[in-house]
Amino acid sequence: MTAAQVKALFEGTLVTIELTLISIAIGLVFALILALGRISKNKILNGITWVYIWVFRGTPLMLQLIIAYFGVPLLSKSLTGEYINLSMFGAAVLGLTLNTAAYLAEIFRAGIQSIDKGQMEAARALGMSYGQAMLKIIIPQTYRRVIPPFANEFVMILKDTSLVIVIGLSELTRVSKQFAAGGDWKFYFIAGGIYLFLTTVFTVLFDKMEKKASKYE
Amino acid sequence: MSMIKIEGVHKYFGTNHVLDDVNLEIQQGEVMCVVGPSGSGKSTLLRCLNHLERITSGKIYIDNELVDHRGNDKDILKADPKKVSSLCAELGMVFQRFNLFPHKTALQNITIAPITVKKMDKTKAEANAMELLRKVGMIEKANEFPSRLSGGQQQRVAIARALAMEPKIMLFDEPTSALDPELVGEVLEVMKQLARDGMTMMVVTHEMGFAREVGTRLIFMDQGRIVEQGTPKEVFENPKNERTKEFFRSIL
Numbered sequence: 001m002t003a004a005q006v007k008a009l010f011e012g013t014l015v016t017i018e019l020t021l022i023s024i025a026i027g028l029v030f031a032l033i034l035a036l037g038r039i040s041k042n043k044i045l046n047g048i049t050w051v052y053i054w055v056f057r058g059t060p061l062m063l064q065l066i067i068a069y070f071g072v073p074l075l076s077k078s079l080t081g082e083y084i085n086l087s088m089f090g091a092a093v094l095g096l097t098l099n100t101a102a103y104l105a106e107i108f109r110a111g112i113q114s115i116d117k118g119q120m121e122a123a124r125a126l127g128m129s130y131g132q133a134m135l136k137i138i139i140p141q142t143y144r145r146v147i148p149p150f151a152n153e154f155v156m157i158l159k160d161t162s163l164v165i166v167i168g169l170s171e172l173t174r175v176s177k178q179f180a181a182g183g184d185w186k187f188y189f190i191a192g193g194i195y196l197f198l199t200t201v202f203t204v205l206f207d208k209m210e211k212k213a214s215k216y217e
Numbered sequence: 218m219s220m221i222k223i224e225g226v227h228k229y230f231g232t233n234h235v236l237d238d239v240n241l242e243i244q245q246g247e248v249m250c251v252v253g254p255s256g257s258g259k260s261t262l263l264r265c266l267n268h269l270e271r272i273t274s275g276k277i278y279i280d281n282e283l284v285d286h287r288g289n290d291k292d293i294l295k296a297d298p299k300k301v302s303s304l305c306a307e308l309g310m311v312f313q314r315f316n317l318f319p320h321k322t323a324l325q326n327i328t329i330a331p332i333t334v335k336k337m338d339k340t341k342a343e344a345n346a347m348e349l350l351r352k353v354g355m356i357e358k359a360n361e362f363p364s365r366l367s368g369g370q371q372q373r374v375a376i377a378r379a380l381a382m383e384p385k386i387m388l389f390d391e392p393t394s395a396l397d398p399e400l401v402g403e404v405l406e407v408m409k410q411l412a413r414d415g416m417t418m419m420v421v422t423h424e425m426g427f428a429r430e431v432g433t434r435l436i437f438m439d440q441g442r443i444v445e446q447g448t449p450k451e452v453f454e455n456p457k458n459e460r461t462k463e464f465f466r467s468i469l
Binding site: 116118119121122123124125126127128132136137140141215216 | 267268269302305306308309310312314316317318319320329330333334362363364375378379382
């Protein structure tokens with residue numbers, strides 16, 4: 001393995017990590033809004049969020065990524081007459097974020113609905129608004145319950161960043177495939193090893209978070 | 218002075234008529250005990266007062282101000298929503314299952330509402346909370362999480378939590394029903410102290426001893442109606458309604 005190859009692998013790994021962290025971070029905020037929409041009594045909000053989750057969980061992530069990179073410019077051309085081009089990285093983040101938001105929203109919704117309804121009643125009876133009660137009482141309690149499924153989704157997205165190979169972004173999988181195509185099959189296993197290392201590190205990290213969050217039980 | 222006035226209140230859950238033309242007035246300093254078989258609408262009546270449930274028709278006044286008015290007549294009086302939330306804040310509520318916030322310590326359970334709702338300074342809120350914890354005899358447990366407290370201790374913290382919002386009226390929804398028998402006394406003791414301090418209280422309870430000792434008035438509910446009312450002594454010793462007699466026979 002040459003120094004240039006090591007450097008390329010390292011950079012590819014960084015892109016993989018960046019894609020994961022950025023998509024999860026933005027997706028998380030978006031998912032919380034979606035989850036609140038799903039449990040809202042407002043029929044329109046409820047309907048819109050339902051459709052969103054239905055579409056993004058019911059179609060392949062790879063297709064969503066292709067649309068984000070190749071479809072968006074064409075779509076914008078026919079709508080506004082101008083091409084709007086996203087960078088490869090931008091399109092990858094867009095596709096991953098929108099997809100993970102749909103999955104995380106369902107995780108958060110289940111978490112919120114698992115909290116005893118007496119908690120909301122107690123908060124409301126103390127004069128808190130619905131928003132205050134959600135923010136201070138309900139959502140903090142969902143935190144520990146949501147960590148395991150959240151960790152699951154995190155690891156899924158980390159692995160699924162490899163799908164951005166279809167739009168040509170040089171992340172870990174694409175870099176190793178290029179080197180392996182040069183005749184050295186070992187690179188496939190190096191990539192696998194790096195993915196395993198990353199998923200293990202994050203799994204251990206989330207386990208620790210879960211244990212720490214259990215202190216009041 | 219009238220603290221709560223309930224006029225012609227009806228409540229339906231679907232086709233189930235839970236409150237059937239309830240009329241009641243509670244004066245300042247009264248300890249109103251509400252008894253009756255389960256499903257008679259006692260808890261629902263309490264929950265309608267602070268809008269955990271909404272009435273189907275009728276009027277509710279708190280502190281002589283309209284907080285809820287539903288009905289079919291066209292020119293219905295609308296209660297001002299801002300006023301309503303501040304009036305509802307005058308009602309403190311204690312639940313059968315305590316409903317303490319499990320992720321907060323006893324102290325934080327008490328300070329969170331004053332800090333969040335009244336924007337009270339944290340140091341001041343904590344000083345108030347410690348005073349309340351002392352009052353309910355829980356000061357040494359201030360930094361414990363609810364999971365580390367017994368049911369009776371949790372309920373005493375829950376009473377302190379409600380008092381922290383400085384309510385004018387305290388509503389108790391079967392506050393001792395979920396407790397082991399030996400823990401009932403400590404909660405009743407706190408409630409008796411509150412009554413002695415002059416707090417206006419409405420207590421849904423099965424504790425007839427408590428009703429007799431501190432209740433100033435007692436109503437008996439059955440099938441969503443108030444079928445009998447008077448002083449606890451009157452109602453216990455000389456119930457007029459057949460249903461009331463039957464109920465007392467069955468529980469004593």
